[in-house]
Amino acid sequence: MPPLRLEEFLPYRLNVLAATVSESLATLYAERYGISIPEWRVIATLGQFERMTGRDIASHSRMHKTTVSRAAAALEAKGWIKRETNRADLREAFLTLKPKGRAVYDDLVPRATTFADGLLDGLDRQERAALDRLIGHLMQRARRGAADPVPETARGCRPRRSSTRC
Amino acid sequence: MPPLRLEEFLPYRLNVLAATVSESLATLYAERYGISIPEWRVIATLGQFERMTGRDIASHSRMHKTTVSRAAAALEAKGWIKRETNRADLREAFLTLKPKGRAVYDDLVPRATTFADGLLDGLDRQERAALDRLIGHLMQRARRGAADPVPETARGCRPRRSSTRC
DNA sequence: GTTATCTAGTTTCCTCGGAAACCAAAGTCA
DNA sequence: TGACTTTGGTTTCCGAGGAAACTAGATAAC
Numbered sequence: 405m406p407p408l409r410l411e412e413f414l415p416y417r418l419n420v421l422a423a424t425v426s427e428s429l430a431t432l433y434a435e436r437y438g439i440s441i442p443e444w445r446v447i448a449t450l451g452q453f454e455r456m457t458g459r460d461i462a463s464h465s466r467m468h469k470t471t472v473s474r475a476a477a478a479l480e481a482k483g484w485i486k487r488e489t490n491r492a493d494l495r496e497a498f499l500t501l502k503p504k505g506r507a508v509y510d511d512l513v514p515r516a517t518t519f520a521d522g523l524l525d526g527l528d529r530q531e532r533a534a535l536d537r538l539i540g541h542l543m544q545r546a547r548r549g550a551a552d553p554v555p556e557t558a559r560g561c562r563p564r565r566s567s568t569r570c
Numbered sequence: 571m572p573p574l575r576l577e578e579f580l581p582y583r584l585n586v587l588a589a590t591v592s593e594s595l596a597t598l599y600a601e602r603y604g605i606s607i608p609e610w611r612v613i614a615t616l617g618q619f620e621r622m623t624g625r626d627i628a629s630h631s632r633m634h635k636t637t638v639s640r641a642a643a644a645l646e647a648k649g650w651i652k653r654e655t656n657r658a659d660l661r662e663a664f665l666t667l668k669p670k671g672r673a674v675y676d677d678l679v680p681r682a683t684t685f686a687d688g689l690l691d692g693l694d695r696q697e698r699a700a701l702d703r704l705i706g707h708l709m710q711r712a713r714r715g716a717a718d719p720v721p722e723t724a725r726g727c728r729p730r731r732s733s734t735r736c
Numbered sequence: 737g738t739t740a741t742c743t744a745g746t747t748t749c750c751t752c753g754g755a756a757a758c759c760a761a762a763g764t765c766a
Numbered sequence: 767t768g769a770c771t772t773t774g775g776t777t778t779c780c781g782a783g784g785a786a787a788c789t790a791g792a793t794a795a796c
Contacts, residue, residue, distance in 0.1 A: 407679070408614055408679045409618060413682065414591075414686045414689055415685070416611075418584070418588045418591055421588070422581075422588035423632075424713055425585070425708070425712040426581060428712055440752085442752095445576065448579075452573045452576060457774075458775065465576060466586050467753095468754060468755095469775070470753070470775085470776075472775090473775060473776060477776085493762070495762070496761095496775075497775085513573070516581075517574065520579060520580045523712060524711075526711075527707065531700070531704065534700050535704050538700065539583050542689055543590060545689045545691065545692075546587065546590040546594055547590055606782085623745095633783095634783070634785095636745085636746075636784065637782090637784080638745090639745060639746060639747090659743095659791075660791055661790065661791045662745075663744090738795100739795085739796085740795075741792100742791105742794090743791085744791085744792100745788105745789085745790090746788080746790105747787085747788075747789095748785100748786085748787075749787095750784090750786105751782105752781105752783095753781100754779105754782105755778100755780085756778085757776105757777085757779090758778090759774105759775085760773100760774090761772100762771100762772080762774100763773090766769085
């Protein structure tokens, strides 16, 4: 049996890549405003949609609801976002950016965009399109549990854990 | 200024992709042997190189040395790996798989390979080659700090943290 | 040779964030 | 109406792992 070469193993490579990119990008958020990535994601989501409940932010940004809850609490404490209880459903609250939060968003977005552009630098249109499609493809496969033959009954409560993946 | 669409933001997509893939794959390791990903990486590295020091495992698998230390301790406690102090340098120890560890490796490798193949399923040769090159390209750009114009002096001690990235 | 620096590896401390429990408000069904 | 369930959100608890401190051995400088 040929040994597995870890450095060529796709899940491993994807993970190292994502970690490297994130590490580099997190520096940008952290060193300018001292915000965490969950906080950035909440800001980014609110910047994009104006007004959202925690539940919707969680589903759109693919974060755990507790993560969103904590990030939102931190942002509210800083006075960057506003929380308004929904009169029609008292369980939930609409979150919106306050001017200070909007200012942070407006400052970070071009930097984030520049960063992402830097990653793509040197790739032509076809390659960028290919990247786009490939990520979509892999995402879809990964979501379907890839090659796992696990019956439906065993699904639905995957163990979540670990930041160092693969 | 156009708002940033988080779901199209490359670092975010890479991170969600890596997280999804890892989550799915981690199930495979965990449900068969109850091992963590750091443990898997140590096993995979030793399966590939036979005999390595903790330092080398850390650098090859891109894990923090404390993570390797703990994973190795756990594997040693299970009797899956053997630790032999290097007589020529008493600080370090060579790690090797013991038969039980080798058996786990031999069982997991084909499953991991099948999983990775499942991700690539439906892609032709060109697309697979493109994926390979694109990951390499992005990796290289990300490592160079992408588009950050930060002077050299400020580098070298990036803040590390957070598993939910971007 | 002795002192200072460096390095492999472990341990301690602390933060992050997921799981599970929990709370309060809806929704459902009799 | 009242029990049971479901859902948005928070809190409590705990495990993972990075930072920093530490140990012990190696290397360099003098």
